[in-house]
Amino acid sequence: MKRKIEKGRTLLVDGPACVNLLAGKVEVFGAPLKTGAKTVIREGKRLAFKVKQTAHFDLILGENASVEEFEGNTIPDSWEKACRTTLALDEKPVIVVVMGEVDSGKTSFCTILANKALKEKRRVAIIDADLGQSDIGPPSTIGFCRLTLPISDPFLLKAENAYFIGTTTPSGALNKVIDKLGKMKDESLKKAVDFLVINTDGWVLGEEAVQYKLRLVKHIAPNVVVGIQRQNELTSILAALKGTKVLSIEFPSAIKKRDREKRKILRELGYKKYLKGAKMQSFPLKWVKVEGVPFGTGITLNERTLEKINAELGVSPLYCEEIPNLIVIVTEKNQRIEEEQIFNLAEELGKKVKLIEEGDEQGLLVGLHDEKENFLGIGVLNKIDYRRHIIQVYTPVTADIASVHVGQVKLDKQGKEIGLNPVFKDYYIIA
Ligand SMILES: Nc1ncnc2c1ncn2[C@@H]1O[C@H](COP(=O)(O)OP(=O)(O)OP(=O)(O)O)[C@@H](O)[C@H]1O
Ligand SMILES: [Mg+2]
Structure with missing residues (x-):
């Protein structure tokens, strides 16, 4: 479908779609488009093509895609002003934290600000700490990337480094997110970045969210916090940020909400994107450190305890281990052990008992790291072989893996998200 758009108007395209600029001058979130360039818009995403000189487009629209023309600019004036204010700061480096509810325009604002900073020849990087809707790095990670060219969509960037958190919401991993975000900030500044844009998750409502965001800002100590608000949903956070420059900006009317x-x-x-080219790979557990599963730190149970377990559960476990305050028992699948049996066993042993079935781990997302703890990529856990002490992971990573961090996101064989599965939630570093 061909479309001509006059100067001063904006073409809004909802994906899945592919837009080819045939002629004219056009910008997407501050990034100039080249003629002949094809822009892919994913399902659930909207891109705003701001026409600066009459433009001719060729559009290919997928199922449920749509196109709309808008008079003027969909980028609010308060966004432009916040960019100017931030870019005028003479501090070095400048660190900007961007906040807002889900679907408030956080990613788009980060993109515009980063593009404008790049145009001013700043050494720009983005840290994406929105675990659930990551643009840089796989979901459930904090990703980092420096910008060398303007970008219309940060999803096109490949993370230079990332920290694996393993969940798609920060709740339950608050300390970890704040700690890793701080580390990522320090690392970025060591790479001579002088304009750092940090995107955050959309969890802003309620006392817990407010306290978390305040802690995050305190830890990161940015020069500016930009808050995108429709009404006053960020007031509790922004008002409490004493001593930090705060810019409150509008919620764009052209925003595209997603269910x-x-x-x-x-x-x-x-x-x-991050599992492309994956293959099934096996690692002996004595070669790799596994974090987040019940292997390695605990003590082996004595014969008497094992006998008690066998007697109470009526099965012989595949694997047992005692860690402080907890006994972990792995059994074969479908053993039909009743809650009451576990309760009785815990009473008898005087400790909490966690029962895991072989195969419960299948589909859990994992983060892979080298011996210096650098993130190498993600994978999907296929199997922990409790008999042969082998871990089997589906991953494209080919570099030497020193540790595997097991997360809580579970995927099916087609890569569809089944949900969060806390099967190993009670376990931490297993060296
Ligand atoms: N000013 C704008 N004009 C047109 N479209 C916009 C504008 N701002 C955002 N959008 C579109 O609206 C959708 C939501 O915006 P965006 O992804 O920036 O929000 P977000 O707060 O990062 O969302 P999430 O919480 O999912 O990460 C996107 O498809 C984006 O391209
Ligand atoms: Mg976003």
């Missing part, structure tokens, strides 16, 4: 299903589809595209 849970669309957000899930977008995440699945993120897993797919």
Whole structure:
């Protein structure tokens, strides 16, 4: 479909679609488009093509895609002003934290600000700490990337480094997110970045969210916090940020909201991107350190305890281990052990008992790291072989793996997200 758009107007395209600029001068979130360039818009995403000189487009629209013309600019004036204010700061480096509810325009604002900073020849980087809707790095990670060219969509960037958190919401991993974000900030500044844009998750409502965001800002100590608000949903956070420059900006009227299903589809595209070329690989457990599973730190149970377990559960476990305050028992599948049996066993042993079935781990997302703890990529856990002490992971990573961090996101064989599975949630570093 061909379309001509006059100067001063904006073409809004909702994906899945592919837009080819045939002629004219056009910008997408501050990034100039080249003529002949094809821009792919994923399902659930909208891009705004701001026409600066009459433009001719060729559009290919997928199922449920749509196109709309808008008079003027969809980027609010308060966004332009916030960019100017931030770029005028003479501090070095400048660190900007961007906040807002889900679907408030956080990613788009980060993109515009980063593009404008790049145009001013700043050494720009983005840290994406939005675990659930990551643009840089796979979902459930904090990703980092320096910018060398303007970008219309940060999803096109490949993360230079990332920290694996393993969940798609920060709740339950608050300390970890704040700690790793701080580390990522330090690393970025060591790479001579002088303009750092940090995107955050959309969890801003409620006391817990407010306290978390305040802690995050305190830890990162940015020069500016930019808050995108429709009404006053960020007031509790922004008002409490004494001593930090705060810029409150509008919620764009052209925003495209996404339902849970669309957000899930977008995440699945993120897993797919970072699982491309994956193969099944096996690692002996004595070669790799596994974090987040019950292997290695605990003590082996004595004969008497094992006998008690066998007697109470009526099965012989595949694997047992005692860690402080907890006894971990792995059994074969479908052993039909009743809650009451576990309760009785815990009473008898005087400790909490966690029962895991072989295969419960299948589909869990994992992060892979080298011996210096550098993130190498993600994978999907296929199997922990409790008999042969082998871990089997589906991953494209070919570099030497020193540690595997097991997360809580579970995927099916097609890479579709089944949900969060806390099967190993009670376990931490196993060296
Ligand atoms: N000013 C704008 N004009 C047109 N479209 C916009 C604008 N700002 C955002 N959008 C579109 O609206 C959708 C939501 O915006 P964006 O992804 O920036 O929000 P977000 O707060 O990062 O969302 P999430 O919480 O999912 O990460 C996107 O498809 C984006 O391209
Ligand atoms: Mg976003």
